[in-house]
Each structure stands twice: as C-alpha cells, then as structure tokens.
Amino acid sequence: MNLILKKDQLNHLLNAWRQDYEVYAPQSLENFTHFLPLQDGFELAFDKAHNTRIPPKALFLPTSEALLKFTRFGGYEQVPSETAPRLIFGIRPCDAHAVTMLDTVFEQERYMDPHWVARRDAAVLIGLGCHVPCQTGFCTTVGSGPFNHAGLDAILTDLGEIFLVETLTEKGERLFTQLEIATEEQSTQASEGQQAAAASMPIAFETEWLKEKLDQNFVSPYWEEVSRSCLGCGVCTFLCPTCFCFDIVDEAQRGERVRNWDTCMFRTYSLEASGHNPRPSRVERTRQRLSHKYSYWVDQINQIGCTGCGRCVRYCPVGLDIRAMLRKAHQLPSEVAHAQ
C-alpha cells in the first residue's frame, strides 16, 4: 500500500520508532556520512552524500567481533548474539540488495551464522530510493536499480515536500500505520520518477558474456594490465557492500576468538602455512576480486555479486574504476561469444 509521509513529520516518526528500536540513519562523521544510532537532537545527513562511506553491511558483520571468550586454563563461552531490535532508516537500494546477497552466504542450511541471523532477524530496513542516482553508481547495469526492493521492508520515494512510502513486508507495514494513503496521482508521480531515475543511468559496461570472458581468460595479460597501479590495499573490498570475507584470530592475551574483516586483496589472505601463496601478486588478487563478483557469484546464486553502489570507484586511492576494468574485459576474446 502506498502512503504519504510529510517531510516535516519525519523526525517525529523517527523519534517514535526510537521507543521500540535502536534507529540507525546516515549522519555526519568527519567529512563523510555513516550509519549511526540516533541520539536526542540528531541531524540526518542525506543531503551531504548519497551513500555512507562504510556500507551498512557493517551493522550485520562488524569490522571486528568476538565470537567466543576463553581462559588460559580451559573453558570457553560463546558470546551471545545481538538481538536488540534495530531499524535501519535511509538505506539505499544497492546496499539493501547487497545484504540479501550476504544472506545467501551466512544463512545456508548447513552453515547458519548465529550472529548474522540474529542481527538480520532483529532488523527492519527502510530504504530511500535514489531519485537522482549518483554518478559513480551503476546499479541498473548489474541487475539492481535505484528503487530496487530487494531486502527492504519499505521504500521511500522523494516527492519534494513529501515521501511516498511503499510498504513491502508486514514488518514494514506495522511501522507506518498512522499515515494517510497516497492518492493515485501521487503514486503515479512516484512511479514515473522511479522509472525516470533508472532510465537516466547509462549502461556502464556490457554484462552479456562477461562471466564467460572472465572465465576463459583466467590466464591473460589483461589481469596484469588492470592491476598494474593497484596498491593492494583493502579500500575497494572493505567499502564494498557485498564483500564479506573474514579472518578468525585467537587473541590469546584478551582470551577472545575474534572475527575480523579480511580481503582477497591482502597478501596474507591466501598465504599458506608452508609459505606458499597461490595468489602471489596483485595480478592474481585482482583477478580473484573481479572474478568472484562477476563469475563465481553467478555460478553460486545466479546473480552478479555487485550491486553497483560505486564506492570502490569513488574511493580507490589510485582511481581504479571497476567499470572501466570490465569494459576492457568485454574486449577479451571468448569462444562462447564467437560461437553465437
């Protein structure tokens, strides 16, 4: 059902939600925005930036978290999962879509991650669609979109003085019981705006046969070419909403087994105990990053493992642009493409 939320009522509503939830929304932190819990007198920072610097995946998979605590002389106890209800307000569709992809990693039948599941079950996601999509974003190219519904309990469309609210789940419906129903005109205006936003986004690169091209060019000078200026830092992967790799470390001194973000772009990620490293240079590591997103995810869940948020493009310290890398990949020879 479509509802109307007047912008001047937003803070009132957020405060009302704070009675039942810890409400997270983008707020200013240094020169960027970050999903922080709302405190009294909060100020939202939607005008400052399209996307938060750190994707909201961090709310479900923190940069570091203790999994269990142990003592030197035997015995350990599991760290209980967080189950306090949280409402994530203003999450962009690309980031919410990414969370649903991570569900396929952390919520598999045989491997349920209790911390992830608990945080996900306790969360409500209210999206804010992108009526003016950002320039580095390419969501429509990779099968998402500026008003994609995946992962969201409700989505807001900016119509100037008001937001049009589309509730998408029961969880979402329960949050907006007091609002008036949108007129047909308003609904039409919103849906036209949504379509116009998606249509305004150019196709960043061709995705047809992309997987095949990457697979068939596993050994190719292409990888050296696109990774030459890569510094080998973790910016692209840590800021990526679909990257989820972690490392489990025993911090013996504090008696904690912790899970930290890790990335295939680090040398130590694939370093084996023997000293052998199957991905010895940035060339192989770049191949892993791109192939995982554009080939291996496709094998596993039949979706490209990227939602086009554009953070890796915006914040790469050497200006590497995954869109340009993939345009180049599409020039690679492929048997399948030729056979068609």
Add this chain to the structure above:
Amino acid sequence: MLDLDALMAEAKRVLDEGVVEMVIGFKAGDTPLHPQPAFFTSSEEIDQLAYNALCQNNLATYLTRFPKTQKIGMLVRGCENRSVNALVFEGQHPREGLYLIGIPCEGIIDWRKIVEQTGEEVISVVEQSDNTMLVEARSGYFTLEKHSLLHESCARCIHPNPISADIVIGDLLPEGDPALAREQVAAFADLPVEERHAWFRQEAERCIRCYACREACPMCYCEECFVDHISPRWTESGTTPAGMQGWHIVRAFHQTGRCTSCGACERACPMDIKMTYLTEKLNDDMRRKYNFEVGLDAETPTPFSTVTLDDKSRFVV
C-alpha cells in the same frame, strides 16, 4: 602550471633513446577527481600522459615493485624525489638505474576539499592558469582557489622542488617556510596530554585497517608488515582500540627519519584519518635533535640506521 608538452617530449626521448625501459607517471582517470598512476613503456603510450594538481599519489611507492636491474624513469615532485633518495639510500634501487624527470610542485589538491564545496557529484575539473580550478558539478559550476584546496602536507611543504632530478621541467619554486611546517607540530604538542590522547584516539579508532596508508607510502615496503606477523604477535589484529592504536603508533614510529612528509597516507585513507601529525612530530624531532632531514641526498645515513661502538646508549652494542 606545468609545461606538459615539455614533460611528454622528455618522457618520449628517454624511452626512444633507451635511457629507460619504462616511465612511471600519471594518466587521466576514469573519474574526474582521480588521475591514475600509469606505467609507460613506449613513446606512443606517452600520448596518454597527463598531469594536474589532483595527481595525489607518491609514485615512489611503485619503485620497490620492479627489479633493481630495470632502468626506470619516474616523474618526481619534491616529495617523490626525496622518497626516491631515501629508497636509494636503503638499497631499494640503484640511483644509476633511475632517470628522474623533476617537476617543481605547486601542491597536490585534496579532492575531499573540492567535494566539500561542490557536493560529491563532480562532472569535470579543469586546472586553470590563474591558480584556480574550474569544477563542473551536478550542483553547478564552481571556480575554486587552488591554494584553498591544497592537502595540508602540501600547504606546509618545505621542499617543493625536485632535489636531485636528472632534468627539471619548469622553473624552480621558492622553498617553503619551515616555521609554517612546525605550526601543526607545535599546535599538537602544546595541547594538554589528555587532549592529545583524545585526539589520537579519535583519529586512530576510526580505522578499518584496510592499510591504504601503508600501501600508499613509498617507505612501507616490508615484505611482511609487523601487523601481518603471527608469531610473535606485535599488535592486536582487529578494530579494537588497542589494535587500531597499535597500528597507528607503530606505523608512525617505523617512519622515524624516513618520512618525507608527502601526505600520501592521509590522501589514501578512506576514513579521512589524520596521520601526519604523528610523522611530522617525528620529522621535527629528527630536525632538531639530529639536524637531519630525509631524502635531501641519497648518501647521508638516517640517524636511526647508524650504529657506532661508542654509542652512549649501551643497549645497541
């Protein structure tokens, strides 16, 4: 402004004449705020060479990736030249295997400062001859004073000129004011200890441990960084306060007498963490206690890399 044609002509010449096998420089980026480091191996490729004040990386960070036998040409500004000297001193590449094309540097622009004024949707940036940047953003057109956009490290730069380049393209610039460079160090040192600690914690504890600062730094070339070392463990692994503080303080200390104040660490940081207030303090100590500044030549040993038998601290021998 830089005479790009002269720079390109020299880069072509050294490639054509076989003086070097490769020239490390910059090319236009795929996005307007981020020109990219580029590696040119033929004079035809030099047509892609580009340069403007947004070229934010210290190219010397790439030097240790290549065999010491390779003849490498590199575009160097003041800080890059000093980083190269420091690397040559540390045995990372022989000076005779390098051809340094120097550019007197008017300072690197911090793209964040552009975005602060124009909004993040920047469409194009043009460096103009009157020391301004013309920025086209979604929010409109902006003419911004270049000087107001400089990264802090560049605003207080002492040595903007390449100090030992094989050729310098353009006229040398006046040296910076060391007193200005000291201001930041003094301002921090004058704070009460609690405030210094609070500042340090506020900066360090925003860290996500992506190590962009390390990778952007020419002097961080260890095959195995102390944070990657498992046994013994030097610091906590995660983003706990101890882990983040440990990383930032030890990273800074490893730069003692080695940091050329280029600021590439801060410019690479995705969390906008200030780091140079630590390294600048160490640089200042080096200047005052040992009358030493790194990279002014490639021969003078750094104070902490010299050991003599009559050292008054007995712990070394």
